[in-house]
Amino acid sequence: MDIWGDIVSSMAPNIDKNSLKLLKGIHKTKLENNKFKIYTPDIVYRDWLDSNYKEDIKKILYRLTGKNLIVEVISEEEIQLKKEKRKIEKQLPKEKLAQPINLNPKFTFSNLIIGNCNKVAYKAAIAVAENPGNIYNPLFIYGDIGLGKTHILHATAHYMLSKNPDANIIYTTADAFMSELIAYMQKGSILDFRRKYKNIDLLLIDDVQFLVRKERTQIELYYIFNALHLIRKQVILSSDTPPSKLKGIQGRLLSRFASGLVVEVKPPDIETKLKIIKKKAQEFKMDIPYDVMLFIAKTVNTNIRELEGSLTKLKAYSQIMERPVTLDMTREVLKDILEIKQIEEFSIEKIQKEVANYFAVNINEILGSSRKKKVVMARQIAMYLARYLTDKSLNEISKAFKKKDHTTVINAIEKVKKQMEKDRKFKLTVEFLRDKILTS
Ligand SMILES: Nc1ncnc2c1ncn2[C@@H]1O[C@H](COP(=O)(O)OP(=O)(O)OP(=O)(O)O)[C@@H](O)[C@H]1O
Structure with a gap:
């Protein structure tokens, strides 16, 4: 039947x-x-x-x-996304998680969400782990705080250990490297320090911006770097700024930093943030409605650590109050840490205006029933962006566009999504408009 x-x-x-x-x-x-x-x-x-x-x-x-x-x-669509991820994960060898070194077991490639923001760094790290010392040496990853640089460093080490369990790896931060050096110097055993760092396959140093004006540590790192580089051992560095902006680090060390591949980890876009929130919610065993995820993705500016902090806070609150997570609860709980005001000012009118300006059409045409190709495209993109960038319901969006019912909005969203899949130029236009609205 x-x-x-x-x-x-x-x-x-x-x-x-x-x-x-x-x-x-x-x-x-x-x-x-x-x-x-x-x-x-x-x-x-x-x-x-x-x-x-x-x-x-x-x-x-x-x-x-x-x-x-x-x-x-x-x-x-979601089933498809999950399938794709599983396929990629199957291609990766199982990551070995019990480490003698201080790696966070959760910072693996399978727990890393890949978006346009970190795709290049991710691919470079995989390439380096598969072929250490031979392609990008050093690999220098930079980007703002909390964007996943440490996660990529640890994941590279996990991945390399999964391929070669005997690989000798050191992960350290620039601060820890300096303290260790001082301790060895105080013991009068600087040669032991150098020996330790000379016998390794992969050296990962996080947050090298903290080496600024630490002359003695820089000299020692320069020495170690050259020794490793000479015998084709891999070095990966992270920093909050590119080598060219690291003032207070000796030129010869900087030129070593920049001699391999320098890649940036950029702030995630809304789609990537949504995926990260979903992933973290699963990790935290939280059941979060889609509107709440969208709200958090839109309000937490860029820092992924902050995004995790929001979820932890929300989880604690929902457990204490014994209530499921809702949008109202989220607004209330996160009001101190999120720039909610910013989002509330974010109106459909603003979206309509930006899109109308871009396509050089009149707002009244967008709100009217003109079938001119340019107007229809502008109207549909504006509806799509209204859905993804505001908290408004489909009914509210259709009212804001003077449409009798929300099926027109749904159809518009579907059309835009399909067009974005098959037409790269169109996709770039929508993303450009989205970023313009988000940042203006
Ligand atoms: N793409 C991502 N997918 C999943 N989790 C991520 C992603 N990017 C960052 N995170 C998570 O965000 C948190 C902060 O990331 P991480 O510590 O790696 O940032 P960072 O760039 O090294 O920050 P800092 O500059 O402060 O050292 C971690 O818990 C990490 O797992």
Whole structure:
């Protein structure tokens, strides 16, 4: 029996024709034990169905089957993403987590979310771990605080150990390196210090910006660096600024830092932040609704450490209060640490204005019913951005665009998403507009 067909026919008299069209567009459902699973092409579709029709579907199912079934709406896009990740993880050898050195077992490549912000650093680190000492030596990773540099350093060491369990690796921070050096000097055994650092396959030094004006430590590092480089042993360094901006470090050391590959880890975009939040929520065993994730992704500016801090705070609060995490709770709990005001000022009008300016069309045209190609494109992009950059519901967005019902908005979002997938130039335009709105 075609249950979905029956459900849609039962709903047909009570819903508008656009919603009906969207419901008819669903082609995959599954009845399994006490669950009725509905598969939507993507997350937006899923959220729409989930929040508008789940309860109705449950009631109709009861009428049709006599059973109280659980209705689950699943986005195929998400399933696909998970599959891709699993595929990549399968290609990576199992990372060995019990380390003699001070590595954080959680900082592995499988726990690292990859986006445009860190793709280059990630690929370079993998290449280095697979072929240490031979391609990018040193690898110099720089970027603002809390963007995952340490995570990449540790992950590289884990990965290298998984390929070669006997690899001799030292991970240290510039500060710890300096303290260790002083301790050895006080004992009068500087040669032991040098010996220790000479017999290794991979040297990772985090936060080298702290070497600024530490002349003695710089001399020692210069010596060690040259010794390792000569016998093709790998060095990876991290810093909050590129070598060219590290004032107070000797020129000869700086030129060594910059002699391999210098890569930047940039702040994550909204999509990457969303993925990181999802991942961290799983790690923290938290159940967080999508609107809360979106809110956190939009309000936490860039620092991923802060983003984790927000989740920890939210988890503690929800456990103490014995209440599930909601958007209201999140606003309340995080008000001290997030720049919520900034988000509240972030209006659909602003999005409409920016998009209209960009396409050189009039806002009234966007709000009207013109079918001119340029206007339709601007209208659809503005609707898409309104959905992703504000906390407004689909109904509120359709009102702001003077549309009678929200199916127009859903259709616009779908179109933009599909177009972004197949047209790179279009994708860049949408991302440009998004960043412009986020940063202006
Ligand atoms: N792309 C990512 N995916 C998952 N977690 C991430 C990602 N980037 C950063 N994190 C997490 O954010 C936290 C901060 O990252 P990390 O300590 O590596 O930042 P950092 O750039 O080294 O900061 P600092 O400059 O302060 O040393 C860590 O818990 C890390 O696991």
